[in-house]
């Protein structure tokens with residue numbers, strides 16, 4: 001794992017955006033996995049800026065989102081569909097037919113999930129997957145004890161995640177769906193590169209356990225230790241309990257400029 005510590009979340013997000021931009025320039029028909037939550041918002045703003053000001057071209061790019069709540073219509077204020085269109089897709093030149101987000105209203109969920117996996121394979125696999133992390137270490141919505149071999153499927157959220165995400169539902173936990181469709185950990189691990197973003201002290205424990213703890217399904221993100229190309233972009237807050245943070249800075253600063261974020 002490569003740990004990239006920046007002074008704040010904006011600078012870290014800009015660094016992550018450079019990795020996305022490099023991929024899209026090198027491979028115009030790249031397949032990108034995307035995440036929701038508050039963490040990737042600045043990354044998406046920067047991708048929009050790169051498109052508008054520097055001509056970054058998404059016309060051949062395909063995307064696959066990690067997850068969606070079950071039971072929310074696409075236009076629900078808190079659906080991940082709406083989140084992605086509001087915060088990214090409406091502002092770049094991506095083709096709607098190249099956007100894939102799990103359908104929280106699917107009638108036959110297992111069939112939908114199998115088809116989602118098939119579409120990822122058909123697209124050539126995910127080149128780069130963007131990840132956030134839940135305070136309990138979940139990636140996508142793969143909650144603690146999720147199988148490392150799991151594929152896209154239905155999951156039940158933990159009480160912790162329901163409580164964390166209630167802030168998006170006017171603080172009302174009863175309004176947060178308890179089920180979701182999420183890519184599996186096996187699906188995420190198949191991506192050729194994973195980039196995780198985490199900001200603030202609230203994520204420090206989960207990040208320390210992910211980067212320096214034992215690999216355990218109790219901390220789903222820790223499986224990234226087994227990924228051949230995983231980068232973790234964090235700010236000082238999220239880095240605050242890492243034991244080897246000086247070493248990560250030393251490694252990063254020892255790289256030639258052009259290699260630093262790539």
Ligand SMILES: N[C@@H]1[C@@H](O)[C@H](O)[C@@H](COP(=O)(O)O)O[C@@H]1O
Nearest residue numbers: 036037038039132133134140141
């Ligand atoms: N399913 C999403 C995750 O993909 C995200 O990483 C996590 C963290 O959210 P935030 O970035 O708002 O802290 O929240 C949700 O539960």
